[in-house]
Amino acid sequence: MLFTRRRLLGLAIASTLTACSTTPPSPTAAPQTPKLLVLVVIDGLPMRQVTGYRDQLSTDGFARFLDHGRWFADAHYGHGHTVTAAGHSVMLSGAYPQRTGIISNEWRNPATGEQVYNTGDPDYKYIDSPTAPLAGTSPRNLKVETLGDVLRTRSPQSKVIGISGKDRGAILPAGHKGTAYMYMSETGRFASSTYYMQQHPQWVTDFNTAKPADAFFKKTWAPLLPEAAYARSVPDGQSWQVATGNGNRLPAVIGDKMDAPGPRFYGNLLASPFGDELTLAFARAAVRNEKLGQRGVQDLLSVSLSSHDYINHAFGPESRLSHDHTLHLDRHLQAFFQFLDKEVGAGNYVLALTADHGFTDTPEWAITQGRDAGRFNNPPSLLAVNTALSEKFGVEKLARAFSASGLLLNDKLAAEKGLDFAAVQAAAREELLKLPGVAAVFTREQLLSQDTTTPYLEAMRKSFDPTRAAQLQIVLKPNWIFSYRPGGSTHGSPYRYDTHVPLLFWGPGYVGQGEMKERAEVADLAPTLAAIAGLPAPAQAQGRDLRLKP
Structure with missing residues (x-):
């Protein structure tokens, strides 16, 4: 069925609503193994932001895990260069970059000095979208198998789909045998590459034809709560907060001073709550049209939301802009989880949520707090x-x-x-x-x-x-960072603020409830999901099964 602008805009608006929110369903019985495994990745979300804003969360976003699921208060990455590609390579392989080969977002070939991009592969190109040099088009550089590869080896009918605002956020969790769809910041579309297929399924074409990104043109990102609610965060408009893109103050109009949607608008969209909203709309379309978890076989869906990373890079995790985005994200997650409850059935799927890395406070802010930075x-x-x-x-x-x-x-x-x-x-x-x-x-x-x-x-x-x-x-x-510009912040260190990330699970009948204080690592995620799914862990996994029991 052809997607319409009105239907897609309705989906976008619905994902921001908190009305009619209830506690998540708790079915008394569940199948022996879940029909669908869902991994949600929040790019650049330190655990301290989840717990730090807990009193302002909706009832069924992050709180679904904190109040009704099993979550690890002290979960970390074990590797030291904590960047997006490296983190995404660990999640569903259970292996550290020393084995995955994904040592960074990009690196130089030691023999030639030439640049290498983590998911770059010149043998493939994007479908119906321009393909820049070094664009991420395949998992060729990933040296290990993922949980999705294990699943599809055992069950070729199973579907493994990775979706993200970034190519690496889609490709690496999808593994070698899955299918990846990534946001094209030049066009506002989602596209796969010729590594996976020669042309898109009709539902993807329909989604893109409806131009859902354009529905956010001139839309305002306004604070979700009254001003007093942000007293714990650094105010907008600081000199170290990057003012390009959507500016560094709320409210912010996405596409301000532009005549029509174009590459600059589509790029700026990612650095706002609407980038996540659009990605989750595409994820809903994938669940519906691919019948994920609804076909009598086990499927896996990975959705990596990229906007928080862009916001933290520009403004720092200490900023009000980052604080507010976390709250918008929480509401979007609530709507997505409730969609899964209806579409797949609350007793038929398991949720896991993590991040690819944490974030360092902006050095200039840290200096005002008396830190060496x-x-x-x-x-x-x-x-x-x-x-x-x-x-x-x-x-x-x-x-x-x-x-x-x-x-x-x-x-x-x-x-x-x-x-x-x-x-x-x-x-x-x-x-x-x-x-x-x-x-x-x-x-x-x-x-x-x-x-x-x-x-x-x-x-x-x-x-x-x-x-x-x-x-x-x-x-x-x-508190020191690798940085080529005078503002904003980043990540990439072995320190707690960069390694400490959420590791949250929910699934009545599959996982238990409550906070776990023992140290865990994101490398434990793949072996744990494998055990829940009744699958062997990926061959190169270095993590352990956390043995979540209902």
Whole structure:
């Protein structure tokens, strides 16, 4: 059935409503295994934001897990370079980047110095959408299987679908045998790639033809609660809050000063609550049209919501804008969960919710709170290291570039010039340690050693694939960030604010209830869902079954 603008706009509006909200159903009996596994990922959501705003949550969004599900108060990533692609590679594989090979969002080939994108694959292109160089089009770089791969190997009729505002957020959880759909920020459409199919199913074409993104043109992002409710957060309009895109104050009109929807509007849409709303509308269409969990076989749906990450990057997790977005997101989740209750049946599916990483407070804000904080800028730092190495060895550009969380040295050039590479590496490490904000620098040899006592070494080891990573891996001091711009914030460290994320479960008849205070890791998610689904864990999983019992 053809989607209409009116129907899609109705879905969007419905997802913001909190009226008629009730506590989630609690059926007394459930099938032996769930018909549908649902993973919801909130890109860039630290656990402290979920618990910190608990008194302002709706009754059936995050509270579905906190009040009626099983949740882990101390859940973390075990790897040190906490970025989007790395986190998404861990969730449904149960393996750390040292095994998945997804060491970052992008890195440089150690042999050639060429850029590599985590889901980039020039053999494939987007369907009915432009494909930029290094665009994410396939899971080729993912070295391990996912839970969806296990499911489809055992049950080829099963469907595994990954949906996200970002290519990596869709492709990596979908694995090698699933299907990924990602938001195209140039067109406002959702698209798959030719890795998965040659043309879209009719329902995807219908969804895109209705131009649902355009329904948000000139729509206002206004605070959900009265001003006094945001007293715990940093006010809008701070000098360190990035003012491009939708500005840095609420209310904000999406598409303000634009004549019509276009690439800039579609890109800006992601950095607002409406980006999540649109993604969840597409997820609803997928559930309905693919009959997920309704066909007599087990299916898996992964939905990664990207907007919170963009907002935290621009304004910082301490901001009112981030606070308000968390509350809007909570209401959107409530509507989506209640849709699943009706469409699939509350006793027929299991929900899990996590994030791909946490977030660091904006350095300028941290400084006002008396913390040592700052920004590590790559280009001048590379110049400083190369200048020192040139003075010592008489050879220029012995350091190629920063790559993911490390500094890539030119070992071939060192060999050509007859230099002792160990001496070059030691000198580069020494120079890095002199730079402001650097706490530790680990060599390849340290990362491949059995040392388990040096602080942060084990975390960085779990981020280190020796075939893809730079020889020197860097850990900045707490509250320092890698940053090329004067405002906003980021993530990527082994510190608690970047590793501590939600790990929440709900499913009457499948998981129990209550807060769990024991430490857990996101690598435990895949083995746990596998046990719930009656499947073996993915082969390379390093996590454990958390044994959630009803």
